[in-house]
Amino acid sequence: MTGAGPYTVACLQTHPCFGDVAGNLARQRELLETAVGAGARLLVLPECCSTGYCFEDEREALSFSEELGRGPASELWLELAARHDVHIVAGVVERAGGAVYNSAALVGPDGVVGAYRKAHLWNREKEIFAAGDLGFPVYDTPLGRIGMHICYDAWFPEAFRLPALAGADIVCAPCNWVPVPGQPADQAVMASMLCMTGAHSNLLYVAAADRVGEERGQRFLGRSIVVDYGGWPLAGPAGADGEAIVYADIDPIGSRELRASNPFNQPLGDRRTDLYADLLGSTTKEQLA
Amino acid sequence: MTGAGPYTVACLQTHPCFGDVAGNLARQRELLETAVGAGARLLVLPECCSTGYCFEDEREALSFSEELGRGPASELWLELAARHDVHIVAGVVERAGGAVYNSAALVGPDGVVGAYRKAHLWNREKEIFAAGDLGFPVYDTPLGRIGMHICYDAWFPEAFRLPALAGADIVCAPCNWVPVPGQPADQAVMASMLCMTGAHSNLLYVAAADRVGEERGQRFLGRSIVVDYGGWPLAGPAGADGEAIVYADIDPIGSRELRASNPFNQPLGDRRTDLYADLLGSTTKEQLA
Numbered sequence: 001m002t003g004a005g006p007y008t009v010a011c012l013q014t015h016p017c018f019g020d021v022a023g024n025l026a027r028q029r030e031l032l033e034t035a036v037g038a039g040a041r042l043l044v045l046p047e048c049c050s051t052g053y054c055f056e057d058e059r060e061a062l063s064f065s066e067e068l069g070r071g072p073a074s075e076l077w078l079e080l081a082a083r084h085d086v087h088i089v090a091g092v093v094e095r096a097g098g099a100v101y102n103s104a105a106l107v108g109p110d111g112v113v114g115a116y117r118k119a120h121l122w123n124r125e126k127e128i129f130a131a132g133d134l135g136f137p138v139y140d141t142p143l144g145r146i147g148m149h150i151c152y153d154a155w156f157p158e159a160f161r162l163p164a165l166a167g168a169d170i171v172c173a174p175c176n177w178v179p180v181p182g183q184p185a186d187q188a189v190m191a192s193m194l195c196m197t198g199a200h201s202n203l204l205y206v207a208a209a210d211r212v213g214e215e216r217g218q219r220f221l222g223r224s225i226v227v228d229y230g231g232w233p234l235a236g237p238a239g240a241d242g243e244a245i246v247y248a249d250i251d252p253i254g255s256r257e258l259r260a261s262n263p264f265n266q267p268l269g270d271r272r273t274d275l276y277a278d279l280l281g282s283t284t285k286e287q288l289a
Numbered sequence: 290m291t292g293a294g295p296y297t298v299a300c301l302q303t304h305p306c307f308g309d310v311a312g313n314l315a316r317q318r319e320l321l322e323t324a325v326g327a328g329a330r331l332l333v334l335p336e337c338c339s340t341g342y343c344f345e346d347e348r349e350a351l352s353f354s355e356e357l358g359r360g361p362a363s364e365l366w367l368e369l370a371a372r373h374d375v376h377i378v379a380g381v382v383e384r385a386g387g388a389v390y391n392s393a394a395l396v397g398p399d400g401v402v403g404a405y406r407k408a409h410l411w412n413r414e415k416e417i418f419a420a421g422d423l424g425f426p427v428y429d430t431p432l433g434r435i436g437m438h439i440c441y442d443a444w445f446p447e448a449f450r451l452p453a454l455a456g457a458d459i460v461c462a463p464c465n466w467v468p469v470p471g472q473p474a475d476q477a478v479m480a481s482m483l484c485m486t487g488a489h490s491n492l493l494y495v496a497a498a499d500r501v502g503e504e505r506g507q508r509f510l511g512r513s514i515v516v517d518y519g520g521w522p523l524a525g526p527a528g529a530d531g532e533a534i535v536y537a538d539i540d541p542i543g544s545r546e547l548r549a550s551n552p553f554n555q556p557l558g559d560r561r562t563d564l565y566a567d568l569l570g571s572t573t574k575e576q577l578a
Binding site for chain 2 (some may be wrong): 119122123135136157158180181200201272273275
C-alpha cells in the first residue's frame, strides 16, 4: 500500500445545546467547513455531538436517535465528506435493531465506512444505552487504518490495545469528558494522559475531540488533543471553555515503517500473550472485595 | 481481613556502581536504615540494585546472579526485614534452574514472601535474561496485596491490569528507566505518566524506585515516584540526578472499600471481557507491516 503522505487532522471542540439538533448541525456545518477550508482531511467530532448527551433515560435517547447514514446528522456528514473528499468521525446516538447505542460513525466520500459502538458504558450510561457489540473494528481507508473509541473507553487500556492489535494507525475518539474528582491543578488532566500513554504504549496516533459547556448540571472538560505515536501532543490540549479546532499534521501510513523499527519500544512485538490469559477472566471488583 | 491502617512506603533511588556488589549493598544498608528510621514499613529498591544492569551477555549476568534468599543481597534484605519488621521489594539478578532472570524479590520479616520475574524484556535484555515465567503474582501481606513489575513492564498496560485483576492493592516497581527519545522538555516523563495512568486505570497504588547515574554509556532517569490509586503523585517524581528517598503515606487495605465504591471509575467492574479475546492473539507488529 502506498502512503497517502502527511495530512491534516482536525478535532472539533464543539458546544452543543441539548436537544437542538438543527442548531447544533448548523454550527457543526460552519466548523466543519472552516476545518476543511484550512486543509483538514480527517475531521473528528465529539460524542453525541448533534444531540447532546445527558439523556434522562433510554426513551429520551431513542427519541433523538438515528439509523446510521439515514438521519439528519448522518446526512450532513455524508454531504460534506462527499463534497470535500474528506473523512469524518462523529459521535451519534445510533438506533439499530430496536436498541440505542452510543456510537461513532466513520463517514467518507463514498458513504458510511463503518461504525463503532461504545463498549465501556460510564456510570448512568448503562441505563440509557445498549452495550457496544462490535468490538473494536479498524477500517482501512486512504488516510490509514482508523480505529475508534469513545470517551470512558480510554480509561480501559484494552480500548487502545485492541485497535492497535487490529492494525490501527490512529484512534479517533469522540468524547464528552467530564472533570475527574481530585484532579490536581498542577497536573495535566487525566484524559490527556490517558491519550498520551495509550498512544505511546501502542505506537499509534490519537485524535480526541471533546465538547465544552454544561448540560443538565454536568460540566464538560474540553481539552481536545491530537497525540503523536510517541505519546506527545502534536496539538492541544485545547482550553476548557469555548469552541476550538485543534489541527495537526500526521502521517499514519508513512510512519508505519518507522514505528515498526523502533528499537526502544516494541509494545506489540514484545507482548507476552502466553502470560495474559487472566485478561479474559471475569474477575470483578466485587469478587475481590 | 483487618486493615494495617495507613503506613509509609519509601522508594529508594540509588546510584549503584556496576559490579561492586559489596559497595552497593553497604550503601543500600545505609539508605534502608535511614528509611526505616523515618518510619517506612514497605521499602522499594531499583532493578538489579545490588549488581548494576548493563551486562555484556548472559554469562556476565550469571556471574553476578544469586538464588533467591541465598546470596549477599538477599541476606541483607532478609536481615533488615526481620530486624525491623518491614517488607522490602528489590530488583535482583536471580539464578534458578540454570537460567538467569531479571527479578524482583519480596522479602518480609519471616523470610522470602515471593518473587516476580520480568515478563517484558527490553531491547538487549532478551540476549541476557530468560523471560519471566511466573506471570504477575500478587502476594497477600499484612501491608496489603502486593504485586510487582519491573521497568519496561510499565510500557505494557497488561502489567498493571493483571496484578489488579489478581487483587493487588499496590504495584511495587523496581526500575532502571532510561531516557525516552523525543521526550519534550515541557512534559512529564513518560515513565511518570505510565505509572499515573496505570494506577488510575486500575485503582491501585504504584511505588516505583528508579536508579540514577550512568553505566557503560547508559544514563538512567531517576524520577522515583509514589502514585495514589487515583493516579496522582503522592511523592516525587524525584530528581534526575542523585540518590533520594521518596516517602509517602498510603492505605492499601483501608482504601479498599472506597476504591470499590467509586462511581466515576470502575476500571475492573466495567471491563468488557466478552470483547477482549483478541488480547490473547499472537498478532505482532511484523504481521501488520
